Amino acid sequence: MSDEEDIILSELSDDELVPQMHDDLYDGMKEEIEEGVNILLERGWMPYDVLTKALVEGMRIVGIDFRDGILFVPEVLLAANAMKGGMAILKPLLAETGAPRLGNMVIGTVKGDIHDIGKNLVTMMMEGAGFEVKDLGINNPVENYIDELESGEYDILGMSALLTTTMPYMKVVIDTMVEKGMRDDYTVLVGGAPLNDEFGKAIGADAYCRDAAVAVETAKEFMAKKHNQLSA
Amino acid sequence: MALTVDDNTLTEKGLNAPKDNLGRVLLLACGALAHEILALKRLNNWNHMELQCLPAKYHLYPEKIPQAVEEAVHKYRDDYETIFVVYADCGTGGLLQAKCAELGVEMVEGPHCYSFFEGNEVFAKTSEDEITAFYLTDFLVKQFDAFVTRPMGLDRHPELRDMYFGNYTKVVYQAQVNDPALDTKAQECADKLGLPLERRYTGYGDLEVTLRDIKA
Numbered sequence: 001m002s003d004e005e006d007i008i009l010s011e012l013s014d015d016e017l018v019p020q021m022h023d024d025l026y027d028g029m030k031e032e033i034e035e036g037v038n039i040l041l042e043r044g045w046m047p048y049d050v051l052t053k054a055l056v057e058g059m060r061i062v063g064i065d066f067r068d069g070i071l072f073v074p075e076v077l078l079a080a081n082a083m084k085g086g087m088a089i090l091k092p093l094l095a096e097t098g099a100p101r102l103g104n105m106v107i108g109t110v111k112g113d114i115h116d117i118g119k120n121l122v123t124m125m126m127e128g129a130g131f132e133v134k135d136l137g138i139n140n141p142v143e144n145y146i147d148e149l150e151s152g153e154y155d156i157l158g159m160s161a162l163l164t165t166t167m168p169y170m171k172v173v174i175d176t177m178v179e180k181g182m183r184d185d186y187t188v189l190v191g192g193a194p195l196n197d198e199f200g201k202a203i204g205a206d207a208y209c210r211d212a213a214v215a216v217e218t219a220k221e222f223m224a225k226k227h228n229q230l231s232a
Numbered sequence: 233m234a235l236t237v238d239d240n241t242l243t244e245k246g247l248n249a250p251k252d253n254l255g256r257v258l259l260l261a262c263g264a265l266a267h268e269i270l271a272l273k274r275l276n277n278w279n280h281m282e283l284q285c286l287p288a289k290y291h292l293y294p295e296k297i298p299q300a301v302e303e304a305v306h307k308y309r310d311d312y313e314t315i316f317v318v319y320a321d322c323g324t325g326g327l328l329q330a331k332c333a334e335l336g337v338e339m340v341e342g343p344h345c346y347s348f349f350e351g352n353e354v355f356a357k358t359s360e361d362e363i364t365a366f367y368l369t370d371f372l373v374k375q376f377d378a379f380v381t382r383p384m385g386l387d388r389h390p391e392l393r394d395m396y397f398g399n400y401t402k403v404v405y406q407a408q409v410n411d412p413a414l415d416t417k418a419q420e421c422a423d424k425l426g427l428p429l430e431r432r433y434t435g436y437g438d439l440e441v442t443l444r445d446i447k448a
Contacts (some may be wrong), residue, residue, distance in 0.1 A: 069363055077389075078392070112360065115399070117395060117396065194324075195325070
């Protein structure tokens, strides 16, 4: 028998519940996160506040411990899965309540590559940070990116690759954007395990993002620059 | 006496064999290739070659390979006329190739062992149609838990399986030798991933050709 008493989430005050949700997210407890989200909503919290204060802040802590080698991929995936459960409840409510939007992004794994764990984490964290994200999925030829960018009002293109054999395809996409005279209309962010800063620069991306948290911060920085340029 | 070494040691520590004073060529290899290289040495009487291996677990951390290779080359350089690095790119994104060029040593061509076992030319042609294949070699079949189950957390959280492997459609077992016990184990690996198994006998592929061509 465990020495720990079961915690009844509904009996916690808001000040206790939010840190408890951070702990539950850290431990990948999806059902508890869903319950916590519902409790905060029932208490009159705005969906955007639940998202940012309970979920995004919890994932930020997970991201720091992943970066520092305290957590590893399996634990991050469990945490992400728990956050996904909370996001599923919040997403329709966020649209209804007019949560702030920071920008629009297209994201996808490049042609020849089917790995999407990192891309999915970035998508979730970007959505959590207030970006609208169109996820093109895996194995995307250049046409998929170009067609999508041309079909909507996007600010950012994100590309992901896990393989050293597929990452050069990112340059094919960027070169095509240059040929079409559309490269400067977008911020291009790239990521994936075998990439690095030098590679990002060499292919003409705006930035290489080593993890989902960095991707969010980088995207915010570029959006702020864009905003400042427009208002100058 | 034939050199034998167990798979767990090859995964964790590599192979640190005593110099036998016959070898003029050092093969500095990934531990995952030790059995195959030792078999080729025996088959071809390559007594001028000796083998040292870095831990096969670097397969999980490719960023560690270039530095580990550099340290080993410096360690053994004075003892051999030639050092040949028996790694392909192996997820280093060209950094191992650059390091080998800097050190003045040669290495195996190709992206990874799945490619050179199958033959780099053949693999380059077929792999575009096989992007949803998860490859295993003899060594990886034997060390499946060390390279897949445990580092991916599937022993603790089997529910993560589909997050990792949901986009794959088959396991391709590239067999270096014909061994029914390994075939059975490969099937068990595929079953654990929930994917069908395709067995493909490759033998040693370009590995044998490459080692034969090393100039002492």
